[in-house]
Amino acid sequence: MREEIVTMLLQGIGETLYMSVFATLFGYVIGLPWGVALCITGKNGIKRNSGIYFVLDVIANIMRSIPFLILMIMVIPLTIAIVGQSYGSTATIVPLVISAAPMIARMVESSLVEVDAGEIEAVQSMGAGTGWIILHVLLGEGRVSLIAGATISFATILGYSAMAGTLGGGGLGDIAIRYGYHRYDTQIMIITVVLLVVLVQIFQGLGTWVGKKSDKR
Amino acid sequence: MAIVEVKNLSKTFDAAGGTTTALNHINLSIEEGDVFGIIGMSGAGKSTLVRCLNLLEVPTEGQVIVEGKDLTALTNKELREERGRIAMIFQSFNLLQQKNVISNVCVPMMIQGKKKSEAKKRAKELLELVCLQDKARSYPSQLSGGQCQRVAIARALASDPKILLCDEATSALDPQTTNQILDLLKEINQKLKITIIIITHQMSVVQKICNRVAIIDHGEIAEMGEVEEIFTHPKSQAGRVLVIDGTQEVGTSDRQKAVELLKEKKRIRIVFSKNSSYEPVIANMVLAVGKPVNILKADTQDVGGVARGQMILGLPDDADAQEKMIAYLKDHNLAVEEVQA
Ligand SMILES: Nc1ncnc2c1ncn2[C@@H]1O[C@H](COP(=O)(O)OP(=O)(O)O)[C@@H](O)[C@H]1O
Ligand SMILES: [Mg+2]
Numbered sequence: 001m002r003e004e005i006v007t008m009l010l011q012g013i014g015e016t017l018y019m020s021v022f023a024t025l026f027g028y029v030i031g032l033p034w035g036v037a038l039c040i041t042g043k044n045g046i047k048r049n050s051g052i053y054f055v056l057d058v059i060a061n062i063m064r065s066i067p068f069l070i071l072m073i074m075v076i077p078l079t080i081a082i083v084g085q086s087y088g089s090t091a092t093i094v095p096l097v098i099s100a101a102p103m104i105a106r107m108v109e110s111s112l113v114e115v116d117a118g119e120i121e122a123v124q125s126m127g128a129g130t131g132w133i134i135l136h137v138l139l140g141e142g143r144v145s146l147i148a149g150a151t152i153s154f155a156t157i158l159g160y161s162a163m164a165g166t167l168g169g170g171g172l173g174d175i176a177i178r179y180g181y182h183r184y185d186t187q188i189m190i191i192t193v194v195l196l197v198v199l200v201q202i203f204q205g206l207g208t209w210v211g212k213k214s215d216k217r
Numbered sequence: 218m219a220i221v222e223v224k225n226l227s228k229t230f231d232a233a234g235g236t237t238t239a240l241n242h243i244n245l246s247i248e249e250g251d252v253f254g255i256i257g258m259s260g261a262g263k264s265t266l267v268r269c270l271n272l273l274e275v276p277t278e279g280q281v282i283v284e285g286k287d288l289t290a291l292t293n294k295e296l297r298e299e300r301g302r303i304a305m306i307f308q309s310f311n312l313l314q315q316k317n318v319i320s321n322v323c324v325p326m327m328i329q330g331k332k333k334s335e336a337k338k339r340a341k342e343l344l345e346l347v348c349l350q351d352k353a354r355s356y357p358s359q360l361s362g363g364q365c366q367r368v369a370i371a372r373a374l375a376s377d378p379k380i381l382l383c384d385e386a387t388s389a390l391d392p393q394t395t396n397q398i399l400d401l402l403k404e405i406n407q408k409l410k411i412t413i414i415i416i417t418h419q420m421s422v423v424q425k426i427c428n429r430v431a432i433i434d435h436g437e438i439a440e441m442g443e444v445e446e447i448f449t450h451p452k453s454q455a456g457r458v459l460v461i462d463g464t465q466e467v468g469t470s471d472r473q474k475a476v477e478l479l480k481e482k483k484r485i486r487i488v489f490s491k492n493s494s495y496e497p498v499i500a501n502m503v504l505a506v507g508k509p510v511n512i513l514k515a516d517t518q519d520v521g522g523v524a525r526g527q528m529i530l531g532l533p534d535d536a537d538a539q540e541k542m543i544a545y546l547k548d549h550n551l552a553v554e555e556v557q558a
Contacts, residue, residue, distance in 0.1 A: 116311070116314075118307060118309050118311040119311050119312075119313055119314070121273060121307075121311065122305070122307065122311035122312075123313075123324060123328065124273060124300075125271055125273060125300060125303075125304070125305040125382075126300060126301065126304070126324065126325040126328050126376060127296075127297035127298060127299075127300035127301050127325075127328055127329070127376075128297070128328045129297060132327075132328055136313075136324075136327075137313065140313065140315055140316070141313055141314060141315050143315060144315075214315075215315075216314065216315050216316075216317070216356040216358065217314045217315070217356075217358045
């Protein structure tokens, strides 16, 4: 294979990882508190509040039902306001975060509602407040499930970042579109797809391994 | 002054299918140093009552006064502080599964904001008290049920409580382990001067460590008093069923069985208590009267060489023999009462 193609593929991997990692990170900055709020205001939560739950729930549902490509176009003004341009890897992080956050919130919620109510009650009986319970019981005891959720989120975001390539987002998706779709270069397209699969495999394996390691049950 | 006073406490639950009255105007007074039993059948309202004592469940009506403070009148923050003085252990232990034993014991001290090094030190002492110092680095999943409950007890003691609430703390354990845990609780009561409130459906638990007991039935206190007295002469229907079928879990079918047991002919219940004698009294009675009896139920334990517990005897039809037998038993310091359904 020609050297420039290898360089291009390596750069593609770099961009894909850059977008996915930062989008996951910022996604959690928004999605984690969101998911915690969903959990504690929900039906069996420690701060039940059907009004707040309803609002958070509806927003998550609406945002999750918008297809990613359409969302990407919709948020272009916001992307330009934040990043200064609407194309390239950094710009793609904005719609990635917006689309990942509600998904992450749901993932976090479903991990946390599984935490044993008895354990929560026990620390409440010792006088623990809401903050302590969130930090040490919900997040601490829900850790394994949270890690599994993070792995799934990352793989999903990686897939989205490839999709973003169709709109000039950079990364492996961008290469696949340019060579495979516009130039009928099936070989390069297949290579990028294989690389995407390998990346997902690596992170899935890593996530599973970390999750297992940290599970003391 | 009583350490825990419950005044006119009621709790109703609103559900889609209508309201349930779990507790109906309960009044209780528990003295400092008591090992107080609250016994009742499944669904009687025991858990709801004990959860009202630290306000995990907010009463619909009434007051819970602990050490002179009305818990229902405290602010959230004051209540959280007060909970440090009222520890609780549970049927399912409720240890944090992802933390090791010593970290679990540290939890109440972390909540109270103690320094980590101090907490660790105290936790080690507590683990010694419950004989688990060698399990400090283990995780709950690696321990047996009895060991988990010991960790839970050590954890409960970590906040230096004055009161320990136990909700069916031994119900998930086998009889031998149950006895070990009860011995430990007794020791804690005596050495550390902690008032213990025990919720259970097993009369044997109450008999073993409680000095006072309240019988709860359908959300109401059916009767209350010294354990010895209630065990010997239960007055309420719920009390009789619990006492007579005391060693087993009393569900509706067991209740039916206990009622069946009390039908038919002349039956007496005798109670072996503190002052019962050493001799094999039933055998001697049969020899003395010259007529056989039917032992319908025997539930006695050997306590220091003396039988403690109860028996239900079916007497021969002969009225004269019946009288002689009852007289014989009374002569031997046994409490005798006729039983009927
Ligand atoms: N959170 C709840 N919501 C509705 N009903 C409840 C709730 N907790 C308890 N109850 C009802 O209150 C009654 C007493 O329950 P509980 O205190 O758990 O009994 P026990 O511990 O003696 O078995 C039962 O009829 C039960 O169904
Ligand atoms: Mg119960």
